[in-house]
Amino acid sequence: MPSRSTGVIAQDWDPVVLHKAKPKAQDVRNPKAVNQALRSGAEVLTVKKFDAGSNRKAGGPAVNPRKLEEGTEPAALERVAGEVRHAIQKARLEKKLSQAELAKQINERTQVVQEYENGKAVPNQAVLAKMERVLGVKLRGKIGK
Numbered sequence: 001m002p003s004r005s006t007g008v009i010a011q012d013w014d015p016v017v018l019h020k021a022k023p024k025a026q027d028v029r030n031p032k033a034v035n036q037a038l039r040s041g042a043e044v045l046t047v048k049k050f051d052a053g054s055n056r057k058a059g060g061p062a063v064n065p066r067k068l069e070e071g072t073e074p075a076a077l078e079r080v081a082g083e084v085r086h087a088i089q090k091a092r093l094e095k096k097l098s099q100a101e102l103a104k105q106i107n108e109r110t111q112v113v114q115e116y117e118n119g120k121a122v123p124n125q126a127v128l129a130k131m132e133r134v135l136g137v138k139l140r141g142k143i144g145k
Helices: 026-030 031-040 063-070 082-092 097-106 110-116 125-135
Strands: none
Touching: 082 110, 082 125, 097 110, 097 125, 110 125
16 A cells, blocks of 8 residues: 655645747748747847948058158168179089089078079078088178178
């Protein structure tokens, strides 16, 4: 025989609230669903996107063009001097090296040697030191003179 509890039996009268399922993101963007919600008086959230519908850039120009024209920016970078170019070519030809061979010996690309010999390179002291070591000529004292 089942036994019953001898204590006081009380009923639970707390209210139970049932919620509707949240609308899916797909339904929220649907114009029909939005119109139906507006007609029924439901709350419709509208958000204006930042800079929506405008063709302007935020913040305006970063630098005043007039200040740039006045010459506040640094001058052009210094290139390899003519004396250095000729010294590199002369020493390389005396050692009977091609540009590719010289580049390989100093662990640089062939293009770097070409730029130094054509005067297009910005002088780098480390590269010039490597060339001095391989070619046996002084190059670094002749820059910009």
